[in-house]
Amino acid sequence: MPVAIEPITGRYAHIDIMGETYRIYFEEAGEGTPLICLHTAGAHSSQFRHLMSDEAITNRYRVIAFDLPWHGKSNPPVGWQDMEYKLTADFYAAATIAFADALELDRPVVMGCSMGGRLVVRLAREHGQKFRAAIGLEGSNRPSPWWDNSWLDNDVFARGDFCAALVSGLASPHSPAEFRNETLWHYHQSGSDVFKGDMHFFRTDSQFEADGAAVDPSACKVFLMTGEYDYSCTPADTERTAKTIPGAEAIIMREMGHFPMSEHPERFREYILPVLDQIARMSD
């Protein structure tokens, strides 16, 4: 029996982001409309592996996921050992735009989860001409903290096992244990204090409530898709956010948690395929 090899390829690109050159790892599969995928805080691009192995998607979308600097197999900047990592909204947006420009992607769809789901609100407003659509998975337009910021002073945030345990309940009990635990393993793999650094964006530097009204839906339609088990970005957060963005569509995913693409790929495709169909029709 032939060995099972996935259709995913991974490479490295050297990309300038806000004056620094970063060695960025990215994975991709498929051909067609580019679909850039943004991983969650403290995780990496493997969260999107199931989309990259789904022919119903890759036969018309070029699915591309990159690891943010400090995450996965992307490097931190030279000199990282003498600095504290703190993700800002400006850097996160600049990194995503720089990646799309470096790969010369023609009006990609951008899809982000959790902190990535929040960023797409800003991207749709600031760069609506650059993206043909924005999909926020578990995304809202402002922080809605479910734990106290003082916890961040605790050294446990340097530990991957802690970060995994912190977010473990965000996965739905209906999702297969294998994929829930694979999702948590990504948190175990994180560099120390990276999740904490991402929290600077997620909890402090991502007030985008004023951005929504300025989104031009004829340029970049926004889809917000949230699992009913998500208490980090609740269905109510998502529906409230969608109401502030012209033309935005809120989709609440039954029995789903905070990591739809990686915790329950079979169920997620039932929700994402119609959205990708709709975007393909808009692009025709």
Add this chain to the structure above:
Amino acid sequence: MLAGLVVKARRNPNLQRLGRNCTAEFVIGIDDARHHIVIRKGLVAEVLEGPFKMRPYSFSITAPAASWTEFCKPKPAPGFNDVFAMTSYGHAQLEGDSAVFLEHLRFFKDILALLRKDA
């Protein structure tokens, strides 16, 4: 709800490995009843029934019985599937020294998971 917790925990060597550096006492509150869970080096040594007069403990997780009943289902409803889901939606309260809870977070969450009927 807490019946059999000591036995279930003893049958779980991975739980004891996770908590090998944990010695603590915490409280599970069900309505007005408070139960002290005594942990010694990852072993659930005792579950003590109140009432107590100022017995020390590190932290407490308290919730109405109805909330715990939903939490204990194999597939709880949204808002009840995790201690943080419950605190987030106001179905439960975490109080006291949360640092102890966070230091051994996976261990304590796995103890709570043993309360589930299918555990």
